[in-house]
Amino acid sequence: MEKEFTFSYRHLKSIDELTDDQKKVFAAAEKACKKAYAPYSKFKVGAALLLNDDTLVLGSNQENKAYPAGLCAERVALFSYGAQHNTQGIKILAITSNGSMLKNDQFFSPCGGCRQVMAEYASMQEAPYEILIKNEDGSFLIFESIYNLLPFTFGTK
Numbered sequence: 137m138e139k140e141f142t143f144s145y146r147h148l149k150s151i152d153e154l155t156d157d158q159k160k161v162f163a164a165a166e167k168a169c170k171k172a173y174a175p176y177s178k179f180k181v182g183a184a185l186l187l188n189d190d191t192l193v194l195g196s197n198q199e200n201k202a203y204p205a206g207l208c209a210e211r212v213a214l215f216s217y218g219a220q221h222n223t224q225g226i227k228i229l230a231i232t233s234n235g236s237m238l239k240n241d242q243f244f245s246p247c248g249g250c251r252q253v254m255a256e257y258a259s260m261q262e263a264p265y266e267i268l269i270k271n272e273d274g275s276f277l278i279f280e281s282i283y284n285l286l287p288f289t290f291g292t293k
């Protein structure tokens with residue numbers, strides 16, 4: 137029997153269409169992006185989490201001469217949340233980037249490893265959190281849950 141999986145996401149043309157919470161967490165991701173350490177790829181990524189109690193947790197990609205030892209911005213933010221907070225729950229994860237790795241018409245889409253980690257934190261808090269991504273062209277993608285970016289994770293219901 138053939139079955140179909142579909143999901144929806146929003147594509148907003150400009151920052152003016154974001155809610156106050158989205159603007160706040162996006163501004164934090166932009167701030168985080170400035171702290172990225174990306175001398176090898178020259179592609180800076182900033183991530184920020186807005187927690188349910190309004191706390192912001194920031195992360196940025198941190199590279200290393202021994203390439204695989206580096207870590208993506210999303211995972212730096214999520215692991216920092218796990219290590220320092222982890223009870224309030226995540227409301228929104230925002231991601232932004234700066235560099236020439238992506239062309240103007242390409243979407244920024246988080247890597248597979250980060251999606252798996254995002255799914256684990258959604259499962260831990262037993263609630264989805266929104267994922268807000270800024271594209272090169274200044275538009276935004278909004279996913280209501282990681283399960284729209286990573287369907288059929290291990291043990292999915």
Ligand code: THU
Pocket residue numbers: 174177179180181196197198199206207208209210245246247250
């Ligand atoms: N990067 C992230 O921080 N997040 C992603 O989702 C994709 C890629 C980083 C890793 C590396 O430091 C640089 O971007 C180029 O791949």
